[in-house]
Each structure stands twice: as structure tokens, then as C-alpha cells.
Amino acid sequence: MTQPSAPYTIGIDTDATTLREADHLLQALAAELALPESVFGCTHLVRDGRPRVALSLAAGAEPVLRTARDRLTAQGYEVRDGAPDEVGRAVLYPGAGALTGTLTLTELLARSAIDRVTVLGTPEEPAPDMRLVTREHVRPQWQDGHLVLAAMPAAGGTLVPFEDPDPTPCCADH
Structure with a gap:
């Protein structure tokens, strides 16, 4: 880091x-x-x-x-x-506490130390006005000295952070 x-x-x-x-x-x-x-x-x-x-x-x-x-x-x-x-x-990280609710990517980047957002499965940068539903769980990772948030498409044309705040444990239904 x-x-x-x-x-x-x-x-x-x-x-x-x-x-x-x-x-x-x-x-x-x-x-x-x-x-x-x-x-x-x-x-x-x-x-x-x-x-x-x-x-x-x-x-x-x-x-x-x-x-x-x-x-x-x-x-x-x-x-x-x-x-x-x-x-x-x-x-x-600086600004982590301000990442609640639904934010545009412009707001997310302005409010926090996150440098960039990537969307799984797409090579292009997401649009700055794209909305991210934070689920109050935003965990970016360091990549080449930059703090990068991996996101994925969600309902209603929004994004959510890739990491789920409440993951289902493997084999939970067994």
C-alpha cells in the first residue's frame, strides 16, 4: 500500500x-x-x-x-x-463515512479518497452521472497506488459495490 x-x-x-x-x-x-x-x-x-x-x-x-x-x-x-x-x-479512508445512500459517481469521487470506479465485465469507464447504491459498505482496493472501487450493475440502471455487506456463507442451505 x-x-x-x-x-x-x-x-x-x-x-x-x-x-x-x-x-x-x-x-x-x-x-x-x-x-x-x-x-x-x-x-x-x-x-x-x-x-x-x-x-x-x-x-x-x-x-x-x-x-x-x-x-x-x-x-x-x-x-x-x-x-x-x-x-x-x-x-x-478519507470520506468513507460520507458514502451512504445513493450517490452519483461524481459525488462518490468528490467525497472520498477513491480515485476511480470500475464496472465488472465492462472495459469502459462508467458515466460520471451513474448512480451507486452504497449499501453503506464501500470497500475499494489499492491497485497500482490508486484506490479503486469495483462495482457491478444492479436494478434500475444503478451500480452497487461488488462486495456484498451480508454475503451468504458457502453451503448455507445444507
């Missing part, structure tokens, strides 16, 4: 095993640490001998993360410099 506005990054190893669990942990830590809205908080899938979801925090000022590092280490988390990988899934 590398972006010019947030050059200081720490990675936090966790025992979270699902994205939902990691999202809640990241949001709880951000509230507990009183992190400013300018901080980026991402989840990262770790696929080693102990599959889990790690976290990263990135900020424009080192003192913000120094305090977070000290407090997280005191709580027993393993904290290291840098993100676990370059493709974090952003949960916390």
Missing part, C-alpha cells in the same frame, strides 16, 4: 479469520486509538501456514502511527513497518 498522502504505514498481525471480523476489529481499533479521518485502514488476506486477515494503518504523519504502534504492541499485537502487501482492501 503506497500512496503519496500517507507515506507512513504499519502492519498489524491479527487472529481474524474473516473480512467481517477484520472490518469490525479495524473500526474498533480506530475508535479506541482516536485515529484521524485522514488515516487509511486496510485488510489484507494472509495465506501462509495460518490463514488470517492482517490489518494496516497508513498516515501522513509518523507520530500518529507511533502512538498507534505503542498502544497496539501493549495490547499484544505484532506490529511491523509497512503493509502486508500492496493490494489492501480499504475500510477506513
Whole structure:
């Protein structure tokens, strides 16, 4: 995860095993640490001998993360410099809280740190006046240093973020 506005990054190893669990942990830590809205908080899938979801925090000022590092280490988390990988899934980012209801893509981009929206299955950029139903769950990912939201077509000629806020677990009906 590398972006010019947030050059200081720490990675936090966790025992979270699902994205939902990691999202809640990241949001709880951000509230507990009183992190400013300018901080980026991402989840990262770790696929080693102990599959889990790690976290990263990135900020424009080192003192913000120094305090977070000290407090997280005191709580027993393993904290290291840098993100676990370059493709974090952003949960916390500037403007994330303003992405509620239905917005045009122009509004979405103006209100948040998201750089671009792509639509699955289409090579073209979506029209700026296209409406996105946020479902209050907008999770863009870092791609080549840009925060990109993957969306998909939905009812009524709208878009929705690709990631469903309430996914059905595999084999839920068995």
C-alpha cells in the first residue's frame, strides 16, 4: 500500500479469520486509538501456514502511527513497518463515512479518497452521472497506488459495490 498522502504505514498481525471480523476489529481499533479521518485502514488476506486477515494503518504523519504502534504492541499485537502487501482492501479512508445512500459517481469521487470506479465485465469507464447504491459498505482496493472501487450493475440502471455487506456463507442451505 503506497500512496503519496500517507507515506507512513504499519502492519498489524491479527487472529481474524474473516473480512467481517477484520472490518469490525479495524473500526474498533480506530475508535479506541482516536485515529484521524485522514488515516487509511486496510485488510489484507494472509495465506501462509495460518490463514488470517492482517490489518494496516497508513498516515501522513509518523507520530500518529507511533502512538498507534505503542498502544497496539501493549495490547499484544505484532506490529511491523509497512503493509502486508500492496493490494489492501480499504475500510477506513478519507470520506468513507460520507458514502451512504445513493450517490452519483461524481459525488462518490468528490467525497472520498477513491480515485476511480470500475464496472465488472465492462472495459469502459462508467458515466460520471451513474448512480451507486452504497449499501453503506464501500470497500475499494489499492491497485497500482490508486484506490479503486469495483462495482457491478444492479436494478434500475444503478451500480452497487461488488462486495456484498451480508454475503451468504458457502453451503448455507445444507
